[in-house]
Amino acid sequence: MAHIDLGVDEKEFPGVRGPMKYRPVTGKPMMELAETLLRGPLSLSTADRELIAAYVSGRNECTYCCSAHSALAAALLDEGMPLVDQVRADLDNAPVSAKLRALLHIAGAVQVSGREVTPELVATARAEGATDEELHDTVLIAAAFCMVNRYVDGLGTFAPSDPNYYEETARRVVSVGYRNTVST
Numbered sequence: 001m002a003h004i005d006l007g008v009d010e011k012e013f014p015g016v017r018g019p020m021k022y023r024p025v026t027g028k029p030m031m032e033l034a035e036t037l038l039r040g041p042l043s044l045s046t047a048d049r050e051l052i053a054a055y056v057s058g059r060n061e062c063t064y065c066c067s068a069h070s071a072l073a074a075a076l077l078d079e080g081m082p083l084v085d086q087v088r089a090d091l092d093n094a095p096v097s098a099k100l101r102a103l104l105h106i107a108g109a110v111q112v113s114g115r116e117v118t119p120e121l122v123a124t125a126r127a128e129g130a131t132d133e134e135l136h137d138t139v140l141i142a143a144a145f146c147m148v149n150r151y152v153d154g155l156g157t158f159a160p161s162d163p164n165y166y167e168e169t170a171r172r173v174v175s176v177g178y179r180n181t182v183s184t
């Protein structure tokens with residue numbers, strides 16, 4: 001049970017969905033941010049952005065967000081969940097592009113602290129073809145997910161243990177977007 005009464009059935013509105021429903025004044029802009037960062041017209045693919053969210057959420061040990069964004073990344077990647085699992089378990093040996101690997105290293109640094117993003121990490125990403133926009137978006141996605149992970153876990157929200165929940169949610173988000181998955 002969440003640390004506060006969210007006024008909703010937590011099994012119907014688990015994870016971040018309950019707090020967003022509880023406080024629409026903050027939930028709506030958070031949902032808009034998620035829609036923009038993860039589905040908006042950015043140069044990184046939607047799958048890569050979801051993978052960044054899953055990677056950071058996993059490093060933060062946020063069960064709900066890691067499970068949700070892993071399922072979303074898997075739904076968008078030809079290689080599916082096996083690739084997501086490989087990236088989360090052993091980034092350096094996962095079969096992703098050198099550019100994405102470098103960006104995920106930057107996301108991992110942001111997860112620790114923004115000050116962990118070094119000129120060397122940025123230079124490596126640039127050498128692999130990352131643009132300033134992609135560097136910006138990676139840092140912003142990683143930072144945003146650190147906030148969301150702490151929001152979800154700080155309120156002690158419910159995280160379903162059934163992978164089918166996350167797979168169904170992923171199908172819905174892929175189909176209709178984030179805005180249409182929680183009415184706030």
